[in-house]
Amino acid sequence: MIQLLSLEFYKIRRKRLFLMATLFLGVELAGAFMAVSMSLARHPDQEEWMPLLATLSSMNGLFLPILSAVCVSRISDMEHKGNTWKLLLSVSVRRGQLYLAKYICACVILLGVSLLQIAAAAAFGIGKGLWESFPLGLMVQFMAGTLLTNMVIIALQQWLSLAVKNQAFALCLGMLGGFFGMTGDFFPQAVRQYFIWSNYNGLSPVRQSYVDNAIQFTAIDGGALLPQASILVVLGVVIYIAGSRHISRQDI
Amino acid sequence: MSEVISTSKLSKRYGSTYSVQDMNLTVREGDIYGFLGPNGAGKSTTLKMILGLAKPTEGKVKVFGKDFAEERRQILDQTGSLIESPSYYGHLTGLENMRVVQRLRRVPDNNVTEALKIVRLDKHKDKKAGQYSLGMKQRLGIAMALVSWPKLLVLDEPTNGLDPAGIGEIRELIKSLPERFGMTVLLSSHLLAEIEQIATSVGIIHQGKLLFQGSMEELQRRSYPMIMIKTADNSRAQRFLAAEGYSPQLFEDRIAFAGLGDEEAAAVNRRLVAANIDVLRIEEHKKNLEHIFLELTGKERSL
Numbered sequence: 001m002i003q004l005l006s007l008e009f010y011k012i013r014r015k016r017l018f019l020m021a022t023l024f025l026g027v028e029l030a031g032a033f034m035a036v037s038m039s040l041a042r043h044p045d046q047e048e049w050m051p052l053l054a055t056l057s058s059m060n061g062l063f064l065p066i067l068s069a070v071c072v073s074r075i076s077d078m079e080h081k082g083n084t085w086k087l088l089l090s091v092s093v094r095r096g097q098l099y100l101a102k103y104i105c106a107c108v109i110l111l112g113v114s115l116l117q118i119a120a121a122a123a124f125g126i127g128k129g130l131w132e133s134f135p136l137g138l139m140v141q142f143m144a145g146t147l148l149t150n151m152v153i154i155a156l157q158q159w160l161s162l163a164v165k166n167q168a169f170a171l172c173l174g175m176l177g178g179f180f181g182m183t184g185d186f187f188p189q190a191v192r193q194y195f196i197w198s199n200y201n202g203l204s205p206v207r208q209s210y211v212d213n214a215i216q217f218t219a220i221d222g223g224a225l226l227p228q229a230s231i232l233v234v235l236g237v238v239i240y241i242a243g244s245r246h247i248s249r250q251d252i
Numbered sequence: 253m254s255e256v257i258s259t260s261k262l263s264k265r266y267g268s269t270y271s272v273q274d275m276n277l278t279v280r281e282g283d284i285y286g287f288l289g290p291n292g293a294g295k296s297t298t299l300k301m302i303l304g305l306a307k308p309t310e311g312k313v314k315v316f317g318k319d320f321a322e323e324r325r326q327i328l329d330q331t332g333s334l335i336e337s338p339s340y341y342g343h344l345t346g347l348e349n350m351r352v353v354q355r356l357r358r359v360p361d362n363n364v365t366e367a368l369k370i371v372r373l374d375k376h377k378d379k380k381a382g383q384y385s386l387g388m389k390q391r392l393g394i395a396m397a398l399v400s401w402p403k404l405l406v407l408d409e410p411t412n413g414l415d416p417a418g419i420g421e422i423r424e425l426i427k428s429l430p431e432r433f434g435m436t437v438l439l440s441s442h443l444l445a446e447i448e449q450i451a452t453s454v455g456i457i458h459q460g461k462l463l464f465q466g467s468m469e470e471l472q473r474r475s476y477p478m479i480m481i482k483t484a485d486n487s488r489a490q491r492f493l494a495a496e497g498y499s500p501q502l503f504e505d506r507i508a509f510a511g512l513g514d515e516e517a518a519a520v521n522r523r524l525v526a527a528n529i530d531v532l533r534i535e536e537h538k539k540n541l542e543h544i545f546l547e548l549t550g551k552e553r554s555l
Contacts, residue, residue, distance in 0.1 A: 007355055014343045078341055082381075087339035087396065090303050091356045092328035252305040 004093065004101035008075065012105070015074055021067060021113050028063040029120050032056050040128065049125055049135045050206045050217035053142050056121060057204035060146055061181025065197045067113065068153045069174020072106045076161035076170075085252050095248040103158055103240065110150045118143055138205045141222050145203030148229060152196050152236035153177060159243030163250070199232055254281050255317065256404055256436045257302060262311035264297050264460075271297045273460045275311070279438050279453070282430045286451030286468075287440040290549060294460040295440040296336055299408050302438070303333055315404065329357075332402035334410055338393030342382025346373055346392055349381050350399060357400040367395040370425060386413035394422065405429065407439045411446060423450055444545050458549040474544050478537045479512040481520065484530035492527055493520065506535075 032055045039051050079085055088098060118139060125134070161170040177197040184198020192198050203225050207218045257279040264272040272294040279285040289295050300306040302313055304324055313320040315327045340349050350364045368374045371391035376384070381392060390413050397405060410426070411419045427450055429435040441447050447454060454471050456464040464471065482505060483489040490507050493500045498520065500507040512520070517534060524531050 003355065007352060010348075010355070011341060011344070011352065013348075078343065082340045082342055083337055084339045084341060086300075086305055086333075086335050087353070088356070089305055090328060090331070090333045090335070091353065092325045093356060251307065252300065 001097060001101065004097055005104055008101045008105040011078060012075060015078075017071055017074055017109055018112065021071060021109060022116065024063065024067050024070075025113050025116055025120075028059050029117065029124075032059050033124050036124075037128075048217070049130060049133065049138060050219065051215075052121055052125055053135075053138060054204065054206040054208050054217055056117065057142065057145075057201050057206065058182070058208075060117075060149075060200040061184065061197060062178045064110070064113075064146070064150060064200060065153055065177030065181050066174045068106070068110060068150060069157050069171050069177065071109050072102075072154055072157040073161045073167045073170045073174075075102050075106055076158060077167050079162070080165045080167075089252060096244050099158070099162070099244045099247055102162075103154065106154045106158065107151055110154065111147065114143055114146050114150070117146075137222075138219060141205035141225075145205070145225070145229070146200060148232055148236075149196065149199040149203060152199075152232055152239065155236050155240040155243060156196065159239065159246065162243070162247045193228075193231070196232065196235060199228070202228055203232070255279070256281050256283070256315065257285075257438060258314045259298075259302070260312045260314075262298065262301060262313060263309050264294075264301060264306060265309040270460050272301070272457075275457075275460075275462050276465075277455055277462060278465065279436060281436055282434070283453045284426060284430060284437045284439060284451050285453045285455065286447030287438060287455050287457065288444060288447045288545070289440075289442060289457035291442055293442075293457045293549075295442075295457055296408055297460075298457070299333075299335055299406055299438070299440060303331065303335065303406060304328070305335065329400075330403045331406060332397035332400060332404070333406040333408075334390075334393040334397045335406070335408045337412075338389045339396075340381040340384075340389055340392055342380065344381060345378050346381055346384065346388075347377040349392060350377070350395060353396045353399050359400045363399050363401065367398045370398065371395045372421070387415060387418050390414055391418070391422075394425075401433050401435075403435060405435050405437045407437065409441055410439065411441070411443075419446070426450055456545065456548050463548045471544065477511075479509040479517050479520075480506040480533075480535045480537050481509070481524070481531060482506045482533040482535075483524060484532060489524055489529045492529065493523070496523060506533075508537075 036052045036055050089095065122139070157170055157174065160173055161167060164170065180195040181197035181200055184192050184195050185201055187195070192202070205220050205222070207220055209216050209218065255278055257277065259275050259277045262272060262275040262277070263270060275298055277298065287295050287298070297306060301308045302315065304320055316330065318327055320327055341352065346368070347364070350368060354364050365374070368377055371394050373388065373391055373395060376388060381389065384392065390410065394407070394410060397407065407426070411422050414422060423446070426437055426439065429437055439450065451468055453467050454464065455462055480503065481489070486502060486505065486507050490500045490502055493507070498509065500509055509520070521531055521534060
């Protein structure tokens, strides 16, 4: 397994995935930091971390589904383009193991993106003079929610990218995901729970609400998010197993 | 010689159509087995089932005497293959592509260098595989199949896309493999001339069924000569000779005899002249392998 995983990283060596992901994240962070800076300038009393985390959660809903789709598509598409399934299977690689290696590879890349994001957010907050109130608990909660949602979205994107050769479908799903991720909160809870992309906001440790024409930020206790997180874990496992089995049974 | 590959009633059905049906294929150790058939005959599907890339609908595959379904890994560890179009990562160089297979096969660097040298890609190893010509991609595929010096090499149309010089080189390479490395080669092609020059054993497949299997000599023995005699009245000549104990057959504007020696041909000529039937022409027609192949497959058009 370790060998297959290291091989996945070897195979993507010239694809500049990390560079592309970093640039993509840079655009997201630039937008988020600009928005938070303006908000802080208008409301100096809100000099806290919560507006920053809430903005990042909201923008993750738009950017990360698309970034996940692109990364997973690039990792999967190389097997379609070069007809390499035959090559790999004829040297006794198991499809299920290859599926897992690709999944872990994509998760590691998105983990790197999340770590960069949290580091940049911390640097931004400290730069704004919020050093003393550094909310370690909220940061960890924010990161956990982002990672969990990433993992489920990657499972879905990988299934589609490996099952359908034309990557336009996978990228379209990524863009649809971005739309639902951004607008998920406008849908009723009964509908929203089926949009896995809306969990960037749904599992965010900070809630935004409008009271008397003003935005208010509320910290959510991690325990309160556990049921939603558990449902997401179950959904992720189901999607991963279904995808892996489906791909393993396909004829080459 | 022991059997390296044996299939028993191997079948593959897509919907209600059989792509391969009741295939009993036997490849012996040290053979260069030419698997011949027109396009769409079921060659690639058979090879895919032998390598576990497609699941048989019915039947069994044994490789090195072991059941494929039970000992897949051990079998594939000793098997190199190139199926249909070559497989490669276009964004990686030729050498990096070889490294991918090297890591999976766990073989030393030496094997990579040697395999690239054999297929004459050593000078292009640092070029991206996506920029290779079709022939170079094909040679890279062969190098990948050779990198672990397997006991069994399965090549599906290995000379596709190669220029005449390249075809000659690959042909000589394949011919040398059993002796140099003790390999057994199963090679498919729709080109009869190619199989004729390389193979020691042949299997002819058509519409999913194995029509002939045996040594190349056995196939060539079928190319017996036919004596064709054209007379002024072929129908009368046929009746007359049949009454004399011969077995002539009317064939277009001639009567044909199978396995007729020189002296017998002279005797037939004498009898016809004595019976007042003018003999206009006597010719010997030797059937080539192409005729035999067309007879077996019933394909008169392009293969």
